[in-house]
Amino acid sequence: MSKERIRKTARIYALQNAVQFNGKANPKAVVGKVIAVLQKEGFSPKELIPIINTVTSEVNELSLDNQKNELERIAPELLKKEKKERDFSLPELPHAKKGKVVTRFPPEPNGYLHIGHAKAAIVDYEYAKMYDGRFILRFDDTNPENAHLEFYDAQKDDLIWLGIEWDEEYNTSDNIEKHYKLAEQLIKQEHAYVCTCDTSFIKECRFNGKECDCRCIDTGESLDIWGEMISSSIEGAILRLKGDMTCDNTAMRDPTLFRIIEKEHPLQGDKYRVWPTYDFSGAVEDSISGVTHPFRTKEYELRDECYFKLLDLLGIRKPHLMEFARLSIEGMPVSKRKIKPLIERGDVLGYDDIRLPTLRGLKKRGILPQAIKKFVLEQGISKVESSVTFGLLEAANRKIIDPITKRYFYVSDPIKLVIDNAPQNEKKIDFHPRDKKLGNRTIKTDKTFYVEKLDMNKLKVGDIFRLKDLFNVKIKKKNDQITGEYAGEELISDSAKIQWTTDKYVNLSVFIPHVLYIGEKFNKDSLEKVEGFAEESVGNIKTDEIVQFERFGFVRIENVNNKIKGFFTHK
Numbered sequence: 033m034s035k036e037r038i039r040k041t042a043r044i045y046a047l048q049n050a051v052q053f054n055g056k057a058n059p060k061a062v063v064g065k066v067i068a069v070l071q072k073e074g075f076s077p078k079e080l081i082p083i084i085n086t087v088t089s090e091v092n093e094l095s096l097d098n099q100k101n102e103l104e105r106i107a108p109e110l111l112k113k114e115k116k117e118r119d120f121s122l123p124e125l126p127h128a129k130k131g132k133v134v135t136r137f138p139p140e141p142n143g144y145l146h147i148g149h150a151k152a153a154i155v156d157y158e159y160a161k162m163y164d165g166r167f168i169l170r171f172d173d174t175n176p177e178n179a180h181l182e183f184y185d186a187q188k189d190d191l192i193w194l195g196i197e198w199d200e201e202y203n204t205s206d207n208i209e210k211h212y213k214l215a216e217q218l219i220k221q222e223h224a225y226v227c228t229c230d231t232s233f234i235k236e237c238r239f240n241g242k243e244c245d246c247r248c249i250d251t252g253e254s255l256d257i258w259g260e261m262i263s264s265s266i267e268g269a270i271l272r273l274k275g276d277m278t279c280d281n282t283a284m285r286d287p288t289l290f291r292i293i294e295k296e297h298p299l300q301g302d303k304y305r306v307w308p309t310y311d312f313s314g315a316v317e318d319s320i321s322g323v324t325h326p327f328r329t330k331e332y333e334l335r336d337e338c339y340f341k342l343l344d345l346l347g348i349r350k351p352h353l354m355e356f357a358r359l360s361i362e363g364m365p366v367s368k369r370k371i372k373p374l375i376e377r378g379d380v381l382g383y384d385d386i387r388l389p390t391l392r393g394l395k396k397r398g399i400l401p402q403a404i405k406k407f408v409l410e411q412g413i414s415k416v417e418s419s420v421t422f423g424l425l426e427a428a429n430r431k432i433i434d435p436i437t438k439r440y441f442y443v444s445d446p447i448k449l450v451i452d453n454a455p456q457n458e459k460k461i462d463f464h465p466r467d468k469k470l471g472n473r474t475i476k477t478d479k480t481f482y483v484e485k486l487d488m489n490k491l492k493v494g495d496i497f498r499l500k501d502l503f504n505v506k507i508k509k510k511n512d513q514i515t516g517e518y519a520g521e522e523l524i525s526d527s528a529k530i531q532w533t534t535d536k537y538v539n540l541s542v543f544i545p546h547v548l549y550i551g552e553k554f555n556k557d558s559l560e561k562v563e564g565f566a567e568e569s570v571g572n573i574k575t576d577e578i579v580q581f582e583r584f585g586f587v588r589i590e591n592v593n594n595k596i597k598g599f600f601t602h603k
């Protein structure tokens with residue numbers, strides 16, 4: 033009796049802990065809870081712990097759905113006490129007034145957006161909303177070697193998919209004339225000069241803290257060369273800020289403000305050959321477009337001094353520059369610079385490869401924009417650089433899709449099962465164990481089934497298992513197919529519940545993404561393809577629907593011209 037009391041109490045708290053933590057209860061946590069309850073009744077920890085551990089591992093064998101169902105049955109009050117959602121709202125901005133905050137997201141149109149950009153865009157957008165302010169989308173397209181026409185629209189499509197709306201949109205390349213005027217002002221003020229030294233000499237001087245002769249050319253001559261840079265074919269000249277060649281912050285050692293890039297621009301054509309650097313255009317655009325709180329990633333920290341110095345010298349408004357850490361995910365390249373070569377080398381299939389953290393890759397895999405937003409806000413705007421696991425994004429996504437996705441049967445690596453005395457059935461099975469509103473389907477069964485080889489390997493002749501939601505089967509023979517015998521309908525606790533299909537199945541390949549890098553090394557086996565049989569009704573699922581194949585995982589379906597395939601979302 034007392035053992036039974038311990039088992040019952042342990043079961044309840046193991047279920048509760050498992051449901052709170054995605055199906056896996058932590059034995060230590062369960063032990064703590066149960067001891068707290070039962071010690072008062074005179075039980076000693078010594079007799080409790082072994083039983084609690086056994087019960088916890090039994091509970092961990094169940095699927096999350098089954099855990100929730102059981103808990104709902106035996107202790108519904110504990111199900112309601114699922115972990116309270118933490119409040120992940122963003123902290124207040126400094127110097128911010130309602131209606132007066134302006135933020136901006138400034139992507140370079142040189143590739144598809146990834147989840148790092150999503151972080152920046154979501155933070156910028158959310159702050160503008162929080163203060164009834166304005167949010168600007170600005171294409172930082174001042175390097176014609178990088179900018180490509182296709183990416184302006186592609187990036188906008190990606191932002192729209194994320195649910196981001198902007199109040200204003202413009203291209204930095206539309207403001208080049210303004211930039212030229214400000215550059216001229218700096219030259220006239222003797223705060224900038226044209227330098228014609230070669231690159232290696234400039235580097236050497238920066239390294240040694242030495243000024244070059246160009247610094248002393250008089251203003252008139254500097255203005256003349258600047259004019260030639262813009263209008264004619266003078267080569268190899270740059271405009272530099274008169275910073276401080278001995279400054280400890282090397283970013284201040286006369287940084288380049290403009291350089292010549294002879295390349296047709298996707299929007300401006302060959303109108304300009306002199307283009308501002310990020311140091312110049314970033315600071316100037318934030319200022320003149322009215323941005324009050326521009327966010328940059330922490331890697332630019334050393335360049336902040338230059339940002340403010342430029343605005344000071346130009347006598348234009350200085351925004352409250354904000355910083356957060358760059359988002360990194362273990363085993364994933366969260367950077368356009370790293371993603372591009374993977375595509376060019378053919379290491380991945382394209383920008384929407386499901387192994388990539390591009391928004392297109394994530395979408396294809398079945399990650400929802402709401403999950404990305406939740407994940408980003410959970411990370412917050414800390415400046416601490418760290419790498420998070422993709423599992424955090426998966427957890428955010430799972431929470432959203434688990435209550436709304438239909439369950440179907442899918443059997444990977446199938447083996448035939450014949451049950452000669454099986455009753456003919458027309459079985460109505462709910463699509464979701466906890467939400468009847470998701471409907472049901474009726475499956476006709478006869479004597480032929482397919483089940484997973486892996487499941488069968490764990491069982492031997494004479495064992496009884498259950499075809500999930502159907503009936504029990506006793507194994508009679510095992511060779512290249514399984515012969516079974518009908519063994520009643522009654523639920524037998526502890527018997528394995530096996531996924532199945534009838535002989536009316538659809539072939540379904542599911543692509544499973546794994547991390548692209550293990551340490552620094554490219555993972556050659558990062559894309560796995562699983563072949564299997566799905567129950568017949570899966571053939572009618574439309575593209576983009578996410579389903580759950582129980583014990584396999586969530587899968588996004590693509591169904592084009594009757595060719596169906598699946599992309600593994602996560603467990």
Ligand code: ATP
Pocket residue numbers: 137138139140141147148149151152327328329357358359360366367368369370
């Ligand atoms: P990439 O290496 O991916 O090209 P980038 O910073 O050069 O990165 P941009 O298009 O210039 O890409 O960036 C637009 C905005 O997105 C910038 O404000 C940048 O700071 C931000 N951003 C880019 N990558 C990340 C990231 N991994 N985490 C957070 N913010 C990012």
Ligand code: MG
Pocket residue numbers: 140
């Ligand atoms: Mg960039």
